[in-house]
Amino acid sequence: MKFGTILLAGCTMCASSLTAFAQExxxxxxxxxxxxxxxxxxxxxxxxxxxxxxxxxxxxxxxxxxxxxxxxxxxxxxxxxxxxxxxxxxxxxxxxxxxxxxxxxxxxxxxxxxxxxxxxxxxxxxxxxxxxxxxxxxxxxxxxxxxxxxPQFSLSASRMKVTEVSDLKGMKLRNGGGLMERTVFELGGVPVGITGPETQQALQRGTIDSWMGSYPSVRDYGYYRYVDYGVAGFPMGTxxxxxxxxxxxxxxxxxxxxxxxxxxxxxxxxxxxxxxxxDQIKAIEDLQTEEYGMEIYTWTAEQVEELAQITSGVVDKWVDDLEGRGIPARDALEQYRAALPN
CATH class of the missing domain: 3.40.190.170 (Bacterial extracellular solute-binding protein, family 7)
Incomplete structure (x- = not known):
């Protein structure tokens, strides 16, 4: 048997072995x-x-x-x-x-x-x-x-009624951590770090005033049982x-x-x-029905602009801090933005 034939036979056996292994x-x-x-x-x-x-x-x-x-x-x-x-x-x-x-x-x-x-x-x-x-x-x-x-986070489960940006000052807000804590600080709130499974008890006991999250979670995890209010209309990050x-x-x-x-x-x-x-849209509608009993306020165009101005420097400060630690946050942000639709 020629060397090329031997090699071909050996490769065939290898391929057969790989296929057999993959089928296990x-x-x-x-x-x-x-x-x-x-x-x-x-x-x-x-x-x-x-x-x-x-x-x-x-x-x-x-x-x-x-x-x-x-x-x-x-x-x-x-x-x-x-x-x-x-x-x-x-x-x-x-x-x-x-x-x-x-x-x-x-x-x-x-x-x-x-x-x-x-x-x-x-x-x-x-x-x-x-x-x-x-x-x-x-x-x-x-x-x-x-x-x-x-979906983008909001003050989706709040024990306190919020209809003005100034209402956020001093509120104890459970948030997503990291960069989102900076957003809470800029808005005058007090960031509180707890896990998802701890949120329901924290709302019930008043350990937090509001949970920053998506509305489907408020409905599906039963947070609505311990709150009366929510706010929508400005993406707080997710x-x-x-x-x-x-x-x-x-x-x-x-x-x-x-x-x-x-x-x-x-x-x-x-x-x-x-x-x-x-489901984010549906959950906002569901939660305002009699079954769930929440009141959800939507920020006005003027309030959205106010929120945008207050939080405009949050990402830049985050980038600068990470760059100072040798983490390429600026390039990451540019590439992430470039991957989003124009």
Missing amino acids: EITLRHGTFLPANVNGTVQGSQVFIDELARLTDENVKIEFYPAEQAGKSREALELVKVGAIDIYEIGTAYFSGSDVPLWGLLEAPNLVESTCDATRAMRAVGDPGGILWQTQYEPLGIRILSYYVY AGIFAAMSESKFQALPEDIQSALIEAGKKAEENFCAFMDV
């Missing part, structure tokens, strides 16, 4: 801090799980652990990095002030309104080769599979819940499984953002 059943453990029945899970996580099963002919099985069953939300990044869990949905707000500062891009006020626009821009700067990949994900050894970005896997785990998987994970992630995030863009 693989089980991945997937955790989130969200409950199993909320829209974040139903419209995001479950879509990812179903699409992954379809793309792999059900050769990849997901063991799903909602509601912090696989670990606390503030431990999520470490759980992924050390391989204690294969996939965990990481709340960006818990790490934008520390390990992943460029996630603060999401928290910029008055920058973007559409959830899908923010989702696509975040993927553009976060995929391999992008600035977030190079400066944040690669050094941490993680890969983001799905970008679940939430946060995301990103499905992450360690890069070493990702690279250890067959190439066809890697491709399936990427495609399932894109499918899930597109489904999630399209749903949320619509």
Whole structure:
């Protein structure tokens, strides 16, 4: 047998072996801090799980652990990095002030309104080769599979009535952390850092005056039971819940499984953002019905301009601080803006 024939036969055997390996059943453990029945899970996580099963002919099985069953939300990044869990949905707000500062891009006020626009821009700067990949994900050894970005935050659950910008002064506001804390300071509020699961009790006890978040969460998590008011009409920034896997785990998987994970992630995030863009509007309407009993004020055009002026320097100060630490926030912001629709 000639050498070329031997080589061809050997390559054929290698390809057959890879195909056989890729067809073996693989089980991945997937955790989130969200409950199993909320829209974040139903419209995001479950879509990812179903699409992954379809793309792999059900050769990849997901063991799903909602509601912090696989670990606390503030431990999520470490759980992924050390391989204690294969996939965990990481709340960006818990790490934008520390390990992943460029996630603060999401928290910029008055920058973007559409959830899908923010989702696509975040993927553009976060995929391999992008600035977030190079400066944040690669050094941490993680890969983001799905970008679940939430609708723009407002004072969506408030115990105090707000109809003037000056009403925000002195209010204890639970916010997304990081850059969003700066926004609260500029508005004269008092930023309070608590986790999502702690919010309901904080509203009930009066530990916070208002929760800055999206309206679907107010409806779905039952925050409306402890508040009477909300405000809409000015984007205060937002946060995301990103499905992450360690890069070493990702690279250890067959190439066809890697491709399936990427495609399932894109499918899930597109489904999630399209749903949320619509549900934000619906939730605002729902919450003002007799069933929910909230009163939601919409900022006037003059008040929107006032808010824009007050918060105009927030992003610049954030950029300067990160640049001083050697983090390329200016380039990241420019690339993020460039990825948004004109």
